[in-house]
Amino acid sequence: MGRSLPWGVLGAAAGLGPVLGWFTRLTQEGVGTALAVFLLRVAAVGLALGLAFLLDDPARDTTAVVPIRRVVRSGVRLVLVAPLAASSWAAALLLVPERIRPPAGDLTLEAAALVVLALSGAACAVRFSDTPRPGVAVAGTLLTCTLLATLLPTSGALFVQADAASWAVAHQRWAALLTLALLAGAALQSEPVRKHRLRLEDTHRSAARAAHR
Known part of the structure; x- marks a missing residue:
C-alpha cells in the first residue's frame, strides 16, 4: 500500500512548512508576528493541499473489490503519512523564533x-x-474555499491577526469547523450499498467457480 501513495506530492507539501519557518529566522530582524502567522498559515494550507492527494490510487478499480473495508484502507494510508505531516508542522512551528512565534495551539x-x-x-x-x-x-x-474564507467579514472571519480582539472567537469557529469536518469524514467512510452487492456477487461467483472445479 505504501508504494501506491503519492510520495512526491506529499513530500513537497511536507517540505514547505520547515522552509517557511526557516525563512522567518533569516529575516527575524525585520519580521514580526503578523508575517509569522501568515507564513505558518501558508504552510498549513500547503500541507492540507498535499494531503488532498492521499486517497489517489491509480489501481482503484482493483483495490475497490478487495474484501478489506474502505475505512481500513484509508486508515492505513493515513497512518503511513501522519508522522511525516506531524513532523513537518512541528518543524515549521519550532523554526519560528520564540519572540515572534504566534500561539502554537x-x-x-x-x-x-x-x-x-x-x-x-x-x-x-x-x-x-x-x-x-x-x-x-x-x-x-x-x-x-480558503481564498474565499479570507474575504469573510469581521463578524465571521476565520483568518484574523494574532493581536486582534476576535482571535479567540475566530478559533471557536475553527474548532466547530474541525468537528464538522471530522464527523463528515467519518460518515463518508461507509461503503455504498451497490458496492456491497457487487462484492457479494463477486464472492458468490468465485465460490461457484471453485465448486465446479
Missing part, C-alpha cells in the same frame, strides 16, 4: 481543520465518484 487548530477538510473532501470524492485520482479537484476546491 491556535495555529495547530487551524492546520488540523484544513487537513481534515482536505481528507474529508478526498473521502467524498472517492465515495461518490469512480475517479482514481481525485486529488487535483479536491485540492483546487480547498484552495478556492
Whole structure:
C-alpha cells in the first residue's frame, strides 16, 4: 500500500512548512508576528493541499473489490503519512523564533481543520465518484474555499491577526469547523450499498467457480 501513495506530492507539501519557518529566522530582524502567522498559515494550507492527494490510487478499480473495508484502507494510508505531516508542522512551528512565534495551539487548530477538510473532501470524492485520482479537484476546491474564507467579514472571519480582539472567537469557529469536518469524514467512510452487492456477487461467483472445479 505504501508504494501506491503519492510520495512526491506529499513530500513537497511536507517540505514547505520547515522552509517557511526557516525563512522567518533569516529575516527575524525585520519580521514580526503578523508575517509569522501568515507564513505558518501558508504552510498549513500547503500541507492540507498535499494531503488532498492521499486517497489517489491509480489501481482503484482493483483495490475497490478487495474484501478489506474502505475505512481500513484509508486508515492505513493515513497512518503511513501522519508522522511525516506531524513532523513537518512541528518543524515549521519550532523554526519560528520564540519572540515572534504566534500561539502554537491556535495555529495547530487551524492546520488540523484544513487537513481534515482536505481528507474529508478526498473521502467524498472517492465515495461518490469512480475517479482514481481525485486529488487535483479536491485540492483546487480547498484552495478556492480558503481564498474565499479570507474575504469573510469581521463578524465571521476565520483568518484574523494574532493581536486582534476576535482571535479567540475566530478559533471557536475553527474548532466547530474541525468537528464538522471530522464527523463528515467519518460518515463518508461507509461503503455504498451497490458496492456491497457487487462484492457479494463477486464472492458468490468465485465460490461457484471453485465448486465446479
